[in-house]
Amino acid sequence: xxxxxxxxxxxxxxxxxxxxxxxxxxxxxxxxxxxSGKRKLHRSKNNNxxxxxxxxxxxxxxxxxLGDLEKVLISHDGAGPGNGWFLDxxxxxxxxxxxxxxxxxxxxxxxxxxxxxxxxxxxxxxNSKYFFKENLSKQWRVQVKTDGDSPxxxxxxxxxxxxxxxGKSDELLLSPxxxxxxxxxxxxxxxxxxxTGDLGDVYKIRVSCDDVPGFEGWHLKSFHLEELHTKQELxxxxxxxxxxxxxxxxxxKEFPSVNADQKTLPVYKYVVSxxxxxxxxxxxxxxxxxxxxxxxxxxxxRKLHTSLAKGRKFQRNKVDLFLVEAVSLSHLQKVxxxxxxxxxxxxxxxKMVTVKESQDSDKEWVFPLWNWLDTHLGLCETVCEIVTxxxxxxxxxxxxxxxxxxxxxxxxxxxxxxxxxxxxPIYLSFxxxxxxxxxxxxxxxxxxxxxxxxxxxxxxxxYKVQVIGPHSKLKQSWxxxxxxxxxxxxxxxxxxxxxxxxxxxxxxxxxxxxLYADQEPLPVVEYAVHxxxxxxxxxxxxxxxxxxxxxxxSDSGKRWLNSRxxxxxxxxxxxxxxxxxxxxxxxxxxxxxxxxSIKKDEWFLEKxxxxxxxxxxxxxxxxxxxxxxxxxxxxxxxxxxxxKETSVPSLxxxxxxxxxxxxxxTWVHCTQVPEDVPDIQVVVFGRKGKSPAxxxxxxxxxxxxxxxxxxxxxxxxxxxxxxxxxxxxxxLHKLQLKDLDTKQELGFHTEAQCLFGEDGSETVTELAAxxxxxxxxxxxxxxxxxxxxxxxxxxxxxxxxxxVFGEQGDSCKRRLRHSNFERGQVCTSEMRAxxxxxxxxxxxxxxxxxxxxGWYLDQIxxxxxxxxxxxxxxxxxxxxxxxxxxxxxERMLK
Numbered sequence: 001x002x003x004x005x006x007x008x009x010x011x012x013x014x015x016x017x018x019x020x021x022x023x024x025x026x027x028x029x030x031x032x033x034x035x036s037g038k039r040k041l042h043r044s045k046n047n048n049x050x051x052x053x054x055x056x057x058x059x060x061x062x063x064x065x066l067g068d069l070e071k072v073l074i075s076h077d078g079a080g081p082g083n084g085w086f087l088d089x090x091x092x093x094x095x096x097x098x099x100x101x102x103x104x105x106x107x108x109x110x111x112x113x114x115x116x117x118x119x120x121x122x123x124x125x126x127n128s129k130y131f132f133k134e135n136l137s138k139q140w141r142v143q144v145k146t147d148g149d150s151p152x153x154x155x156x157x158x159x160x161x162x163x164x165x166x167g168k169s170d171e172l173l174l175s176p177x178x179x180x181x182x183x184x185x186x187x188x189x190x191x192x193x194x195x196t197g198d199l200g201d202v203y204k205i206r207v208s209c210d211d212v213p214g215f216e217g218w219h220l221k222s223f224h225l226e227e228l229h230t231k232q233e234l235x236x237x238x239x240x241x242x243x244x245x246x247x248x249x250x251x252x253k254e255f256p257s258v259n260a261d262q263k264t265l266p267v268y269k270y271v272v273s274x275x276x277x278x279x280x281x282x283x284x285x286x287x288x289x290x291x292x293x294x295x296x297x298x299x300x301x302r303k304l305h306t307s308l309a310k311g312r313k314f315q316r317n318k319v320d321l322f323l324v325e326a327v328s329l330s331h332l333q334k335v336x337x338x339x340x341x342x343x344x345x346x347x348x349x350x351k352m353v354t355v356k357e358s359q360d361s362d363k364e365w366v367f368p369l370w371n372w373l374d375t376h377l378g379l380c381e382t383v384c385e386i387v388t389x390x391x392x393x394x395x396x397x398x399x400x401x402x403x404x405x406x407x408x409x410x411x412x413x414x415x416x417x418x419x420x421x422x423x424x425p426i427y428l429s430f431x432x433x434x435x436x437x438x439x440x441x442x443x444x445x446x447x448x449x450x451x452x453x454x455x456x457x458x459x460x461x462x463y464k465v466q467v468i469g470p471h472s473k474l475k476q477s478w479x480x481x482x483x484x485x486x487x488x489x490x491x492x493x494x495x496x497x498x499x500x501x502x503x504x505x506x507x508x509x510x511x512x513x514x515l516y517a518d519q520e521p522l523p524v525v526e527y528a529v530h531x532x533x534x535x536x537x538x539x540x541x542x543x544x545x546x547x548x549x550x551x552x553x554s555d556s557g558k559r560w561l562n563s564r565x566x567x568x569x570x571x572x573x574x575x576x577x578x579x580x581x582x583x584x585x586x587x588x589x590x591x592x593x594x595x596x597s598i599k600k601d602e603w604f605l606e607k608x609x610x611x612x613x614x615x616x617x618x619x620x621x622x623x624x625x626x627x628x629x630x631x632x633x634x635x636x637x638x639x640x641x642x643x644k645e646t647s648v649p650s651l652x653x654x655x656x657x658x659x660x661x662x663x664x665x666t667w668v669h670c671t672q673v674p675e676d677v678p679d680i681q682v683v684v685f686g687r688k689g690k691s692p693a694x695x696x697x698x699x700x701x702x703x704x705x706x707x708x709x710x711x712x713x714x715x716x717x718x719x720x721x722x723x724x725x726x727x728x729x730x731x732l733h734k735l736q737l738k739d740l741d742t743k744q745e746l747g748f749h750t751e752a753q754c755l756f757g758e759d760g761s762e763t764v765t766e767l768a769a770x771x772x773x774x775x776x777x778x779x780x781x782x783x784x785x786x787x788x789x790x791x792x793x794x795x796x797x798x799x800x801x802x803x804v805f806g807e808q809g810d811s812c813k814r815r816l817r818h819s820n821f822e823r824g825q826v827c828t829s830e831m832r833a834x835x836x837x838x839x840x841x842x843x844x845x846x847x848x849x850x851x852x853x854g855w856y857l858d859q860i861x862x863x864x865x866x867x868x869x870x871x872x873x874x875x876x877x878x879x880x881x882x883x884x885x886x887x888x889x890e891r892m893l894k
Contacts, residue, residue, distance in 0.1 A: 217243025408489020
């Protein structure tokens with residue numbers, strides 16, 4: 001059972017004049033166990049428009065536990081007008097080991113290339129937690145020699161990172177101490193003083209240059225480091241180019257420490273293979289980057305510039321190979337891979353990443369993902385962390401005939417943490433699943449390494465290995481590192497990196513896929529299991545419980561929901577969520593639930609909903625609607641609950657033979673609905689047109705019908721509020737459409753969605769349709785500038801409404817908020833809508849209420865936020881007045 005760690009990032013924009021920004025903002029959380037990788041702060045949970053003056057925005061970042069948070073790197077890309085940003089502070093909240101933790105990172109500075117020190121990236125240190133480290137700080141004299149044939153230096157950020165046995169330094173900027181001094185001239189030796197924490201024994205450095213336009217390169221000759229207190233000296237003979245125009249095409253280089261007392265580490269050219277999936281839209285044109293992590297440090301961020309494979313990189317069903325040169329990382333543990341989200345179709349469907357130490361290596365590490373790196377699909381993130389499942393051969397052993405009946409035995413070496421001599425042995429079970437059957441091998445672990453041999457005959461070709469236990473009481477935790485399997489007959493070989501702890505008072509079940517050369521491993525899927533306890537009298541219960549998910553390929557094994565020697569309580573009307581990681585089970589068929597109560601409690605289990613986090617479009621419903629343990633005299637009562645329905649299809653494109661008549665069954669589920677339910681209309685847009693507005697019949701997940709007609713492929717759905725604005729937004733949890741003829745199903749991303757805004761002040765909310773065969777339309781923030789004329793009495797106090805039309809539909813009728821339509825005034829309003837494409841016309845009107853409602857409108861200008869170019873101007877230069885001219889209070893502007 002795995003708990004997901006969510007870091008809640010509270011970003012406080014300052015209250016100075018011009019503090020807000022429209023730029024894309026990125027953050028990297030850094031803790032004692034590693035970092036999260038660079039993440040884009042996409043959508044604020046609490047505000048429609050993020051990073052406004054004096055505003056606090058909340059973002060959620062999922063990551064493997066980073067330990068104690070020490071610092072964050074915050075930056076922006078400088079895109080859009082007024083891109084400078086004054087950041088007050090960042091507060092990060094998260095819950096780990098049942099403890100609420102909060103860390104404050106003060107900033108109180110500009111990230112603006114024209115203010116302060118001109119930097120748009122800052123490293124923020126935790127407010128008070130780690131100041132004790134200052135006593136351990138060390139100062140280094142860094143001498144850098146530039147070779148004679150190096151070009152004249154250009155403006156380019158050059159940085160140094162020092163790695164030691166106790167950790168690594170921050171990114172140290174190599175910049176002149178005195179203004180006006182020019183560094184890195186040909187044949188020059190430049191000196192810098194830098195400060196680090198206690199790094200232990202230094203084993204490598206990394207030097208990097210920024211990729212700036214026109215940068216010709218830097219011929220680096222050598223680095224010399226001297227620790228000013230101990231006088232320890234380190235030499236690095238570099239003699240290499242940092243340039244994209246030279247043979248290596250690299251702006252990042254690593255150099256091992258040369259020391260008489262210790263062996264110099266080798267430098268490898270790691271071969272990184274990026275496997276793109278075979279589904280619609282899987283390719284990307286964005287810039288992709290990767291960080292490799294091993295037992296001995298990391299590579300830092302490396303852009304994947306040049307593929308060794310022919311053709312355009314990162315295309316559908318293609319494998320691209322890249323060289324990443326770095327000092328040996330020892331055993332690889334994880335990778336962080338992401339892209340900058342720029343360009344058409346930036347989203348990418350990534351099957352897996354494989355890495356080998358060199359082009360001649362016969363083994364490679366495997367990092368499977370099988371998911372989207374996309375702002376709208378799958379993880380809804382453009383960066384992710386992938387932990388390795390192990391190593392495999394790069395090619396199958398060359399024997400005349402290899403099949404599952406080949407003679408020979410499997411030799412299996414199991415390694416883990418050491419046990420003291422006084423420690424009792426640990427009893428585990430290894431279960432080997434084959435395509436014919438499975439076999440369970442009990443194992444007694446007495447030391448750090450143990451070897452077993454077995455033919456594993458009659459089970460067929462192994463496709464996964466499961467480990468369960470411990471079957472005995474543990475005095476201390478034990479770590480399972482690796483299972484190395486080699487067949488004496490077929491010469492097949494694989495290393496499964498379990499990398500997990502078996503703890504006292506815990507029953508664990510972990511599994512990994514078999515890793516064969518030239519075969520794609522089954523993905524490891526996170527199943528989110530939602531247990532719904534009924535809202536009946538005495539429905540709640542306390543006891544011990546387990547479940548086992550069964551699918552067409554195999555089962556998940558017995559997964560305990562309570563710790564050993566402790567009980568779990570299922571409260572009346574409550575939904576309990578558990579995360580289970582298992583090798584992909586295929587199509588799910590049923591769930592086994594076991595329950596035992598010492599108090600003879602009876603538990604009313606309404607249903608179980610299982611969502612495949614790997615395939616976010618599928619949720620499986622298992623309905624029980626009955627008591628468990630009622631009048632039972634058995635220790636454990638086990639019930640089998642068959643699958644009732646799978647709510648939405650997988651990513652694969654479905655072809656529909658039946659013609660649609662435009663009738664859709666609709667489910668809308670909301671909370672925070674006012675007692676006096678407002679009148680809400682819904683409009684469905686398609687490629688060929690739009691439906692008439694129809695009333696939303698209920699908001700409590702009961703199906704109702706919509707007749708939309710022949711509008712083509714559905715692109716978006718708009719909810720329109722007919723009455724007055726609400727006091728607060730209505731939380732939307734689910735929107736789903738199903739064609740009654742073709743049975744096609746459409747989903748919509750409803751995470752963090754509020755109908756009519758958080759504060760309920762909006763009149764329209766739009767959601768783009770998410771379909772497996774086409775990318776969803778993006779959400780756009782339009783800036784609408786209204787120019788009132790200068791004629792006498794031109795202004796109006798009436799409410800003004802606008803409908804914007806484009807090639808991809810219209811915005812529905814919107815009231816312009818925060819408006820000041822006085823004579824000669826220019827005011828700007830914001831409108832959030834699904835992308836309308838090329839704009840064509842605008843319908844503007846007012847409700848003609850109030851003294852002096854008549855209005856002389858000069859023009860309306862509309863542009864997309866963050867894009868200063870490409871604005872649309874709609875001239876009017878007419879009255880909207882029931883008592884002047886043609887007496888019209890609405891105008892269509894083109």
